[in-house]
Amino acid sequence: MTGAGGAGLVRPYGDRRDDGVVQLSFVLPVPAGERAREAALRLVRAMGLEGAEVAAMERAAEGYTFFVVYGRTGAAVDWDAVQVPEVVVRKRSFDELNAAVLSQLGRRIVVLGACTGSDAHAVGIDAIMNMKGYAGDYGLERYPAFDARNLGAQVENARLARACLEAGADAVLVSQVVTQRDVHKDNARALVEELERLGARSRTLALLGGPRIDHALALALGFDAGFGPGTRPSDVANFIAAAVLRRAGKEPR
Numbered sequence: 698m699t700g701a702g703g704a705g706l707v708r709p710y711g712d713r714r715d716d717g718v719v720q721l722s723f724v725l726p727v728p729a730g731e732r733a734r735e736a737a738l739r740l741v742r743a744m745g746l747e748g749a750e751v752a753a754m755e756r757a758a759e760g761y762t763f764f765v766v767y768g769r770t771g772a773a774v775d776w777d778a779v780q781v782p783e784v785v786v787r788k789r790s791f792d793e794l795n796a797a798v799l800s801q802l803g804r805r806i807v808v809l810g811a812c813t814g815s816d817a818h819a820v821g822i823d824a825i826m827n828m829k830g831y832a833g834d835y836g837l838e839r840y841p842a843f844d845a846r847n848l849g850a851q852v853e854n855a856r857l858a859r860a861c862l863e864a865g866a867d868a869v870l871v872s873q874v875v876t877q878r879d880v881h882k883d884n885a886r887a888l889v890e891e892l893e894r895l896g897a898r899s900r901t902l903a904l905l906g907g908p909r910i911d912h913a914l915a916l917a918l919g920f921d922a923g924f925g926p927g928t929r930p931s932d933v934a935n936f937i938a939a940a941v942l943r944r945a946g947k948e949p950r
Contacts (some may be wrong), residue, residue, distance in 0.1 A: 706773040717769045719746065729754055729762040746770055782912045784922050786939045788931070791835060794938050798842035801947040803857045805844040806937060808837055809861055810870035811852035814884040818874035821849040821906060825870060825930045826916065834929040842938065858891035861901050868902035868937045871920075876909045882918060889919035902940055904933065 711718020721741060727733045734751050741749040746768025754766035789797060798806060805950065810826045812819055823836075826847040830836035837845035861869050871888055873881035885905055892898040905915040906924040915923025922936055942948035 698813070702905075705776060707776045708773045709770060711767070711769075717771060719768060719770055720752075721746075721768065722764065723760055723766075724763050724846075725890055726759050726761055727946045728760055729756045733762045733764075737762075737766055741766050741768050741896045744768075747937075777838075780917055784912050784924065784932075784936060786936050788935050789938070791840070794934060795840055795842040795919075798938050798942065801942055802835070804868045805842060806941050807846075807864055808868045808870065808937060809846050809857065809864060809866045810872070811847060811848040811857050812850040812874070813852055813854050813857060813888055814827045814880070814883075815851060816873055816875045816884065817850045818872070821908075822847060822850075822870065822872035823876060825872075825906065825928070825933050834931050836930045837934055840934060843934070854888040854891050857888060858895050858897060861892065862895050862897040864903050865948045869902060869940050870904045870906065870933065871904065873907040873910065876907075880907060881907060882914075885918045885920065902937060904934075904936070 703869040708715045708717050709719045710716065723737075723740075725733060725736060725740070727736060734754055737751055738749050747770075749766055751764060751766050753763075755763045757763040763875065810822045812822055824831035825836060826838060826845055827836045828838040830839065837843045838847070846864070848857065857871075860866070869888075869892075871885060873884060875881060884886060889898065889903060890899070892901060892903065902922075903920040904922050904924065905918065905920040906928060907927050910923045911925045912923040915921075920939070939948060
């Protein structure tokens with residue numbers, strides 16, 4: 698049973714707690730119609746879901762159909778047994794962060810950001826770096842405490858690493874959206890290796906972000922932190938500020 702504090706076994710929640718209802722979306726390479734609907738239901742039943750219903754069926758392209766299907770699963774997960782690395786940092790307000798950095802560090806924190814390799818999707822790095830930020834949350838360029846430089850998309854790892862060395866960067870932010878054949882992992886590793894080759898890794902915090910990124914993956918790839926979907930600029934700003942202040946001996950670990 699599920700405990701009052703969220704401990705114990707937890708199950709998907711649909712209409713009521715512990716009902717096991719889940720929603721799936723997928724495309725089948727068949728034309729829309731009743732045969733397609735039945736094929737979708739049979740597929741979901743083969744996955745072990747009960748009480749399956751097609752909530753939406755739409756033509757995706759010639760000979761392809763998009764489905765949204767509901768079903769019920771008896772599976773549960775032991776919440777108490779789930780342990781993963783997480784980015785944990787005390788969250789300061791915009792004014793508090795700027796005041797802490799400028800008074801305790803006595804200078805601005807230099808941060809470079811880019812999409813590396815062949816990745817041309819700059820929306821994520823723009824949301825974190827650019828002054829306008831995202832969803833009312835200011836980007837790093839807006840913080841007086843940061844010297845934030847957005848280098849844009851398709852920046853080669855060697856160029857980014859050299860820029861970090863030349864700028865004396867305290868932190869580098871890498872956004873990876875393209876994930877086919879794990880190219881995001883290859884790009885990420887390549888940057889860390891290049892920073893190490895130049896002797897810049899020890900002084901430069903390396904942060905990795907993107908839709909397929911989490912903290913555990915970032916650590917495994919040699920980064921200091923990973924930020925996935927839902928990350929706000931202030932989350933990144935607070936992590937960087939706290940880490941740089943700790944390195945300078947201005948903040949307790």
